[in-house]
Amino acid sequence: MAEAEFSMKRIGVVETCYPEKFGIPRQPGLVKSARGKVVFDEAFKNPDMIRGLEGFSHIWLVFVFHEAGEKPGRAMVRPPRLGGNERRGVFATRAPYRPNSIGLSVVELESIGEDGSLYLKGVDLVDGTPLLDVKPYIPFCDAVPDARGGFVSGVPETMEVIWGCEQPEDPEALEVIEESLAYDPRPAYKRDEEEREYGCAIAGYELRWQVRAGIATVLKCHPQQK
Incomplete structure:
Protein backbone atom coordinates (compact mmCIF):
# COMPACT_ATOMS: atom_id res chain seq x y z
CA MET A 1 0.00 0.00 0.00
CA ALA A 2 1.34 3.41 -0.94
CA GLU A 3 2.26 5.80 1.84
CA ALA A 4 -0.66 8.16 2.50
CA GLU A 5 -0.51 11.90 3.07
CA PHE A 6 -3.14 13.66 5.16
CA SER A 7 -4.09 17.27 5.64
CA MET A 8 -5.92 18.77 8.60
CA LYS A 9 -7.75 22.03 9.24
CA ARG A 10 -7.20 24.17 12.27
CA ILE A 11 -10.51 24.62 14.06
CA GLY A 12 -9.33 27.29 16.47
CA VAL A 13 -6.68 28.21 19.01
CA VAL A 14 -6.21 27.67 22.72
CA GLU A 15 -5.50 30.84 24.69
CA THR A 16 -3.69 30.13 27.96
CA CYS A 17 -1.86 31.77 30.85
CA TYR A 18 1.49 30.52 29.49
CA PRO A 19 2.92 32.87 26.83
CA GLU A 20 6.08 30.77 26.39
CA LYS A 21 7.05 27.11 26.60
CA PHE A 22 9.25 27.38 29.70
CA GLY A 23 7.10 27.20 32.82
CA ILE A 24 4.30 25.10 31.36
CA PRO A 25 3.40 21.99 33.40
CA ARG A 26 4.54 18.79 31.72
CA GLN A 27 1.14 17.14 31.90
CA PRO A 28 -2.46 18.36 31.88
CA GLY A 29 -4.31 18.62 35.17
CA LEU A 30 -1.21 19.04 37.34
CA VAL A 31 -1.72 22.78 37.75
CA LYS A 32 -5.46 22.85 38.27
CA SER A 33 -5.56 26.65 38.48
CA ALA A 34 -4.02 27.02 34.99
CA ARG A 35 -6.87 28.39 32.91
CA GLY A 36 -7.33 28.58 29.17
CA LYS A 37 -9.93 29.18 26.52
CA VAL A 38 -10.74 27.56 23.19
CA VAL A 39 -11.57 30.20 20.61
CA PHE A 40 -13.02 28.61 17.49
CA ASP A 41 -12.23 29.93 14.03
CA GLU A 42 -15.14 31.56 12.21
CA ALA A 43 -15.85 28.46 10.10
CA PHE A 44 -16.38 26.42 13.30
CA LYS A 45 -18.41 28.83 15.41
CA ASN A 46 -21.63 27.01 14.59
CA PRO A 47 -23.34 26.43 17.98
CA ASP A 48 -24.66 23.09 16.71
CA MET A 49 -21.08 21.77 16.70
CA ILE A 50 -20.83 21.95 20.50
CA ARG A 51 -24.44 21.13 21.34
CA GLY A 52 -24.45 18.67 24.27
CA LEU A 53 -20.85 19.37 25.26
CA GLU A 54 -22.05 21.23 28.35
CA GLY A 55 -22.93 17.88 29.93
CA PHE A 56 -19.29 16.78 30.12
CA SER A 57 -16.91 17.83 32.88
CA HIS A 58 -13.74 17.16 30.85
CA ILE A 59 -12.73 17.20 27.20
CA TRP A 60 -9.85 16.01 25.04
CA LEU A 61 -7.94 18.60 23.06
CA VAL A 62 -6.11 17.43 19.93
CA PHE A 63 -3.55 20.07 19.03
CA VAL A 64 -0.32 20.87 17.20
CA PHE A 65 3.06 21.33 18.90
CA HIS A 66 3.55 24.45 16.79
CA GLU A 67 6.63 25.64 18.71
CA ALA A 68 8.49 22.35 18.42
CA GLY A 69 10.24 23.71 15.33
CA GLU A 70 11.15 21.92 12.14
CA LYS A 71 13.26 19.25 13.83
CA PRO A 72 12.57 15.82 12.37
CA GLY A 73 10.94 13.20 14.57
CA ARG A 74 13.51 11.65 16.86
CA ALA A 75 13.68 7.92 17.47
CA MET A 76 14.90 8.37 21.05
CA VAL A 77 14.29 11.18 23.55
CA ARG A 78 15.25 11.97 27.16
CA PRO A 79 12.11 12.03 29.36
CA PRO A 80 12.24 14.50 32.28
CA ARG A 81 10.82 11.84 34.62
CA LEU A 82 14.07 9.91 34.16
CA GLY A 83 16.22 12.89 35.03
CA GLY A 84 17.01 13.75 31.42
CA ASN A 85 19.82 11.19 31.37
CA GLU A 86 18.11 8.06 30.04
CA ARG A 87 16.66 7.60 26.58
CA ARG A 88 13.35 6.06 25.61
CA GLY A 89 11.65 5.58 22.27
CA VAL A 90 9.62 8.59 21.16
CA PHE A 91 6.46 6.46 20.98
CA ALA A 92 6.95 5.59 24.67
CA THR A 93 6.88 9.29 25.61
CA ARG A 94 4.84 12.44 25.10
CA ALA A 95 7.75 14.45 23.72
CA PRO A 96 6.80 17.18 21.20
CA TYR A 97 9.41 16.10 18.64
CA ARG A 98 7.40 13.44 16.83
CA PRO A 99 6.95 12.23 13.25
CA ASN A 100 3.70 14.22 13.35
CA SER A 101 3.69 17.08 15.87
CA ILE A 102 0.30 16.21 17.34
CA GLY A 103 -0.49 16.44 21.04
CA LEU A 104 -3.36 15.26 23.22
CA SER A 105 -4.51 16.72 26.54
CA VAL A 106 -7.50 16.09 28.78
CA VAL A 107 -8.67 19.27 30.52
CA GLU A 108 -11.58 20.37 32.70
CA LEU A 109 -14.40 22.12 30.87
CA GLU A 110 -15.28 24.89 33.33
CA SER A 111 -17.96 26.62 31.24
CA ILE A 112 -19.09 27.55 27.73
CA GLY A 113 -19.34 31.21 26.77
CA GLU A 114 -22.24 32.80 24.93
CA ASP A 115 -20.03 33.03 21.82
CA GLY A 116 -19.25 29.31 22.00
CA SER A 117 -15.78 29.68 23.51
CA LEU A 118 -14.79 26.88 25.88
CA TYR A 119 -13.35 27.90 29.25
CA LEU A 120 -10.82 25.41 30.60
CA LYS A 121 -8.88 24.49 33.73
CA GLY A 122 -5.73 22.38 34.09
CA VAL A 123 -4.19 23.34 30.74
CA ASP A 124 -0.63 22.45 29.74
CA LEU A 125 -0.43 24.37 26.45
CA VAL A 126 1.36 27.48 25.29
CA ASP A 127 -0.81 30.47 24.42
CA GLY A 128 -1.97 30.38 20.80
CA THR A 129 -1.72 26.61 20.34
CA PRO A 130 -3.48 25.53 17.11
CA LEU A 131 -6.40 23.21 17.80
CA LEU A 132 -7.32 20.30 15.52
CA ASP A 133 -10.23 18.71 17.38
CA VAL A 134 -12.28 18.58 20.57
CA LYS A 135 -13.72 15.34 21.92
CA PRO A 136 -15.66 14.62 25.13
CA TYR A 137 -13.90 12.70 27.89
CA ILE A 138 -15.98 9.61 28.68
CA PRO A 139 -15.12 8.16 32.12
CA PHE A 140 -16.22 4.55 31.63
CA CYS A 141 -13.91 3.98 28.69
CA ASP A 142 -11.26 6.72 28.94
CA ALA A 143 -10.33 6.04 32.56
CA VAL A 144 -8.43 2.79 33.18
CA PRO A 145 -7.81 2.53 36.96
CA ASP A 146 -5.59 -0.58 36.73
CA ALA A 147 -3.44 0.64 33.83
CA ARG A 148 0.36 0.35 34.12
CA GLY A 149 2.36 3.55 33.73
CA GLY A 150 5.68 2.11 32.62
CA PHE A 151 8.56 4.35 33.72
CA VAL A 152 6.03 7.13 34.56
CA SER A 153 4.67 6.11 37.95
CA GLY A 154 3.19 8.23 40.69
CA VAL A 155 2.45 11.94 40.82
CA PRO A 156 5.51 14.20 40.45
CA GLU A 157 6.89 15.67 43.66
CA THR A 158 6.37 19.36 44.32
CA MET A 159 8.58 22.05 45.84
Whole structure:
Protein backbone atom coordinates (compact mmCIF):
# COMPACT_ATOMS: atom_id res chain seq x y z
CA MET A 1 0.00 0.00 0.00
CA ALA A 2 1.34 3.41 -0.94
CA GLU A 3 2.26 5.80 1.84
CA ALA A 4 -0.66 8.16 2.50
CA GLU A 5 -0.51 11.90 3.07
CA PHE A 6 -3.14 13.66 5.16
CA SER A 7 -4.09 17.27 5.64
CA MET A 8 -5.92 18.77 8.60
CA LYS A 9 -7.75 22.03 9.24
CA ARG A 10 -7.20 24.17 12.27
CA ILE A 11 -10.51 24.62 14.06
CA GLY A 12 -9.33 27.29 16.47
CA VAL A 13 -6.68 28.21 19.01
CA VAL A 14 -6.21 27.67 22.72
CA GLU A 15 -5.50 30.84 24.69
CA THR A 16 -3.69 30.13 27.96
CA CYS A 17 -1.86 31.77 30.85
CA TYR A 18 1.49 30.52 29.49
CA PRO A 19 2.92 32.87 26.83
CA GLU A 20 6.08 30.77 26.39
CA LYS A 21 7.05 27.11 26.60
CA PHE A 22 9.25 27.38 29.70
CA GLY A 23 7.10 27.20 32.82
CA ILE A 24 4.30 25.10 31.36
CA PRO A 25 3.40 21.99 33.40
CA ARG A 26 4.54 18.79 31.72
CA GLN A 27 1.14 17.14 31.90
CA PRO A 28 -2.46 18.36 31.88
CA GLY A 29 -4.31 18.62 35.17
CA LEU A 30 -1.21 19.04 37.34
CA VAL A 31 -1.72 22.78 37.75
CA LYS A 32 -5.46 22.85 38.27
CA SER A 33 -5.56 26.65 38.48
CA ALA A 34 -4.02 27.02 34.99
CA ARG A 35 -6.87 28.39 32.91
CA GLY A 36 -7.33 28.58 29.17
CA LYS A 37 -9.93 29.18 26.52
CA VAL A 38 -10.74 27.56 23.19
CA VAL A 39 -11.57 30.20 20.61
CA PHE A 40 -13.02 28.61 17.49
CA ASP A 41 -12.23 29.93 14.03
CA GLU A 42 -15.14 31.56 12.21
CA ALA A 43 -15.85 28.46 10.10
CA PHE A 44 -16.38 26.42 13.30
CA LYS A 45 -18.41 28.83 15.41
CA ASN A 46 -21.63 27.01 14.59
CA PRO A 47 -23.34 26.43 17.98
CA ASP A 48 -24.66 23.09 16.71
CA MET A 49 -21.08 21.77 16.70
CA ILE A 50 -20.83 21.95 20.50
CA ARG A 51 -24.44 21.13 21.34
CA GLY A 52 -24.45 18.67 24.27
CA LEU A 53 -20.85 19.37 25.26
CA GLU A 54 -22.05 21.23 28.35
CA GLY A 55 -22.93 17.88 29.93
CA PHE A 56 -19.29 16.78 30.12
CA SER A 57 -16.91 17.83 32.88
CA HIS A 58 -13.74 17.16 30.85
CA ILE A 59 -12.73 17.20 27.20
CA TRP A 60 -9.85 16.01 25.04
CA LEU A 61 -7.94 18.60 23.06
CA VAL A 62 -6.11 17.43 19.93
CA PHE A 63 -3.55 20.07 19.03
CA VAL A 64 -0.32 20.87 17.20
CA PHE A 65 3.06 21.33 18.90
CA HIS A 66 3.55 24.45 16.79
CA GLU A 67 6.63 25.64 18.71
CA ALA A 68 8.49 22.35 18.42
CA GLY A 69 10.24 23.71 15.33
CA GLU A 70 11.15 21.92 12.14
CA LYS A 71 13.26 19.25 13.83
CA PRO A 72 12.57 15.82 12.37
CA GLY A 73 10.94 13.20 14.57
CA ARG A 74 13.51 11.65 16.86
CA ALA A 75 13.68 7.92 17.47
CA MET A 76 14.90 8.37 21.05
CA VAL A 77 14.29 11.18 23.55
CA ARG A 78 15.25 11.97 27.16
CA PRO A 79 12.11 12.03 29.36
CA PRO A 80 12.24 14.50 32.28
CA ARG A 81 10.82 11.84 34.62
CA LEU A 82 14.07 9.91 34.16
CA GLY A 83 16.22 12.89 35.03
CA GLY A 84 17.01 13.75 31.42
CA ASN A 85 19.82 11.19 31.37
CA GLU A 86 18.11 8.06 30.04
CA ARG A 87 16.66 7.60 26.58
CA ARG A 88 13.35 6.06 25.61
CA GLY A 89 11.65 5.58 22.27
CA VAL A 90 9.62 8.59 21.16
CA PHE A 91 6.46 6.46 20.98
CA ALA A 92 6.95 5.59 24.67
CA THR A 93 6.88 9.29 25.61
CA ARG A 94 4.84 12.44 25.10
CA ALA A 95 7.75 14.45 23.72
CA PRO A 96 6.80 17.18 21.20
CA TYR A 97 9.41 16.10 18.64
CA ARG A 98 7.40 13.44 16.83
CA PRO A 99 6.95 12.23 13.25
CA ASN A 100 3.70 14.22 13.35
CA SER A 101 3.69 17.08 15.87
CA ILE A 102 0.30 16.21 17.34
CA GLY A 103 -0.49 16.44 21.04
CA LEU A 104 -3.36 15.26 23.22
CA SER A 105 -4.51 16.72 26.54
CA VAL A 106 -7.50 16.09 28.78
CA VAL A 107 -8.67 19.27 30.52
CA GLU A 108 -11.58 20.37 32.70
CA LEU A 109 -14.40 22.12 30.87
CA GLU A 110 -15.28 24.89 33.33
CA SER A 111 -17.96 26.62 31.24
CA ILE A 112 -19.09 27.55 27.73
CA GLY A 113 -19.34 31.21 26.77
CA GLU A 114 -22.24 32.80 24.93
CA ASP A 115 -20.03 33.03 21.82
CA GLY A 116 -19.25 29.31 22.00
CA SER A 117 -15.78 29.68 23.51
CA LEU A 118 -14.79 26.88 25.88
CA TYR A 119 -13.35 27.90 29.25
CA LEU A 120 -10.82 25.41 30.60
CA LYS A 121 -8.88 24.49 33.73
CA GLY A 122 -5.73 22.38 34.09
CA VAL A 123 -4.19 23.34 30.74
CA ASP A 124 -0.63 22.45 29.74
CA LEU A 125 -0.43 24.37 26.45
CA VAL A 126 1.36 27.48 25.29
CA ASP A 127 -0.81 30.47 24.42
CA GLY A 128 -1.97 30.38 20.80
CA THR A 129 -1.72 26.61 20.34
CA PRO A 130 -3.48 25.53 17.11
CA LEU A 131 -6.40 23.21 17.80
CA LEU A 132 -7.32 20.30 15.52
CA ASP A 133 -10.23 18.71 17.38
CA VAL A 134 -12.28 18.58 20.57
CA LYS A 135 -13.72 15.34 21.92
CA PRO A 136 -15.66 14.62 25.13
CA TYR A 137 -13.90 12.70 27.89
CA ILE A 138 -15.98 9.61 28.68
CA PRO A 139 -15.12 8.16 32.12
CA PHE A 140 -16.22 4.55 31.63
CA CYS A 141 -13.91 3.98 28.69
CA ASP A 142 -11.26 6.72 28.94
CA ALA A 143 -10.33 6.04 32.56
CA VAL A 144 -8.43 2.79 33.18
CA PRO A 145 -7.81 2.53 36.96
CA ASP A 146 -5.59 -0.58 36.73
CA ALA A 147 -3.44 0.64 33.83
CA ARG A 148 0.36 0.35 34.12
CA GLY A 149 2.36 3.55 33.73
CA GLY A 150 5.68 2.11 32.62
CA PHE A 151 8.56 4.35 33.72
CA VAL A 152 6.03 7.13 34.56
CA SER A 153 4.67 6.11 37.95
CA GLY A 154 3.19 8.23 40.69
CA VAL A 155 2.45 11.94 40.82
CA PRO A 156 5.51 14.20 40.45
CA GLU A 157 6.89 15.67 43.66
CA THR A 158 6.37 19.36 44.32
CA MET A 159 8.58 22.05 45.84
CA GLU A 160 7.74 24.73 48.36
CA VAL A 161 7.50 28.17 46.73
CA ILE A 162 8.41 31.28 48.71
CA TRP A 163 8.53 34.94 47.77
CA GLY A 164 11.60 37.14 48.03
CA CYS A 165 9.75 40.00 46.37
CA GLU A 166 6.28 41.51 46.25
CA GLN A 167 3.56 39.07 45.25
CA PRO A 168 0.96 39.74 42.52
CA GLU A 169 -2.20 41.32 43.85
CA ASP A 170 -4.30 39.15 41.55
CA PRO A 171 -5.10 35.97 43.58
CA GLU A 172 -5.67 33.86 40.46
CA ALA A 173 -2.29 34.85 39.01
CA LEU A 174 -0.61 34.18 42.36
CA GLU A 175 -2.15 30.70 42.55
CA VAL A 176 -1.14 29.62 39.05
CA ILE A 177 2.40 30.99 39.45
CA GLU A 178 2.96 29.12 42.70
CA GLU A 179 1.44 25.88 41.38
CA SER A 180 3.46 26.05 38.16
CA LEU A 181 6.79 26.64 39.90
CA ALA A 182 6.04 23.98 42.53
CA TYR A 183 6.29 21.31 39.82
CA ASP A 184 9.82 22.52 38.95
CA PRO A 185 9.79 23.44 35.25
CA ARG A 186 13.61 23.44 35.07
CA PRO A 187 15.20 21.09 32.51
CA ALA A 188 15.97 17.84 34.31
CA TYR A 189 19.67 17.99 33.45
CA LYS A 190 20.03 21.42 35.13
CA ARG A 191 18.40 20.62 38.44
CA ASP A 192 21.74 20.32 40.22
CA GLU A 193 22.64 23.93 39.32
CA GLU A 194 21.09 25.44 42.43
CA GLU A 195 22.67 28.90 42.11
CA ARG A 196 21.29 29.50 38.64
CA GLU A 197 18.48 31.99 38.12
CA TYR A 198 15.65 31.25 35.73
CA GLY A 199 13.19 33.50 34.02
CA CYS A 200 9.75 32.80 32.62
CA ALA A 201 6.39 34.44 32.05
CA ILE A 202 3.22 33.10 33.66
CA ALA A 203 -0.28 34.58 33.94
CA GLY A 204 0.77 38.04 32.78
CA TYR A 205 3.87 38.35 34.98
CA GLU A 206 7.60 38.19 34.24
CA LEU A 207 9.38 36.13 36.89
CA ARG A 208 12.94 35.52 38.05
CA TRP A 209 13.41 32.61 40.41
CA GLN A 210 15.90 30.04 41.65
CA VAL A 211 15.91 26.79 43.60
CA ARG A 212 17.99 26.16 46.70
CA ALA A 213 17.72 23.09 48.92
CA GLY A 214 14.53 22.05 47.14
CA ILE A 215 12.76 25.38 47.69
CA ALA A 216 11.86 27.72 44.85
CA THR A 217 12.27 31.40 45.65
CA VAL A 218 10.70 34.05 43.44
CA LEU A 219 13.27 36.86 43.23
CA LYS A 220 11.50 39.29 40.91
CA CYS A 221 7.93 39.60 39.69
CA HIS A 222 6.46 42.36 37.56
CA PRO A 223 3.63 42.66 35.02
CA GLN A 224 4.50 41.75 31.46
CA GLN A 225 5.01 44.61 29.06
CA LYS A 226 2.25 44.67 26.45
